[in-house]
Amino acid sequence: MMKLNDYKTVEYPTTLYKYRDWSNSLHKKILTEGVLYLEPPSSFEDVKDCNVPEKFPKKSELYDFFLEKSKKEYLNRNRNEHRQFARYWTEKSPLGNPRKLTKLIEELNNEFNDRFGVLSLTANCNNDTMWEKYANNHMGVCFGFDAKALFDCVGGGGEVQYVDKLPTIDFVKDDFVKKHVKNIFFKEKKWIFEQEYRLHKMWKSKASMDDRCFKFPVDSLVEIRLGKDIPLSDKEEIKQIARQNFPKAKIIECP
Numbered sequence: 001m002m003k004l005n006d007y008k009t010v011e012y013p014t015t016l017y018k019y020r021d022w023s024n025s026l027h028k029k030i031l032t033e034g035v036l037y038l039e040p041p042s043s044f045e046d047v048k049d050c051n052v053p054e055k056f057p058k059k060s061e062l063y064d065f066f067l068e069k070s071k072k073e074y075l076n077r078n079r080n081e082h083r084q085f086a087r088y089w090t091e092k093s094p095l096g097n098p099r100k101l102t103k104l105i106e107e108l109n110n111e112f113n114d115r116f117g118v119l120s121l122t123a124n125c126n127n128d129t130m131w132e133k134y135a136n137n138h139m140g141v142c143f144g145f146d147a148k149a150l151f152d153c154v155g156g157g158g159e160v161q162y163v164d165k166l167p168t169i170d171f172v173k174d175d176f177v178k179k180h181v182k183n184i185f186f187k188e189k190k191w192i193f194e195q196e197y198r199l200h201k202m203w204k205s206k207a208s209m210d211d212r213c214f215k216f217p218v219d220s221l222v223e224i225r226l227g228k229d230i231p232l233s234d235k236e237e238i239k240q241i242a243r244q245n246f247p248k249a250k251i252i253e254c255p
Contacts, residue, residue: 016121016147019134031241035213038117054169063090114206119199129193144223157199162192228254
């Protein structure tokens with residue numbers, strides 16, 4: 001299990017790529033404004049991404065959890081006091097009440113989507129499926145970034161793992177790190193073609209559009225790969241903007 005936010009120990013390629021559709025004005029902001037966007041998970045095509053299954057305890061399991069918690073944290077209590085503590089918190093906890101639990105899950109999911117952002121990148125700049133799906137069927141562009149510069153800029157991140165069956169979060173037994181890693185860095189195998197690395201950030205409160213758009217270091221944009229079927233007018237526009245805003249970026253025309 002990878003360590004939360006310990007991106008300095010994560011192995012990643014020297015260059016990571018972002019496929020973009022040049023006909024989309026928001027996608028152009030990478031070149032025109034030098035910004036990348038950290039998406040809320042609720043906007044993902046894959047509804048299971050950052051939304052893995054969760055296991056909640058039965059009432060008896062919840063009682064046992066609070067009983068053990070009392071024994072570990074309050075060594076001077078007698079057996080009856082431990083039991084009273086466990087009964088009280090089992091009844092008080094929304095986990096023991098289906099209606100309250102449904103409301104709690106909804107509130108947690110809304111808060112998570114409001115405060116969490118993901119930047120999805122890939123290790124492969126020559127992936128036909130990625131060109132077709134995310135770069136307007138080879139008529140778009142693929143930006144290559146210095147991976148270390150982006151990780152240093154954003155902070156947390158890592159490589160996505162592709163599995164036959166998504167892991168289940170144990171709401172009681174899993175600590176925060178395990179919950180985070182299971183939820184953020186696992187996807188179903190049908191997405192393996194993406195070869196995804198992702199950067200992420202959590203804000204203290206609801207993130208605005210401006211919060212989610214972050215300025216990346218100018219020198220971190222190292223490659224601009226033009227799709228093989230990109231219109232000539234788009235090609236010239238990209239070259240002109242790149243020469244002005246990112247003169248060190250290498251422009252590559254895909255055959």
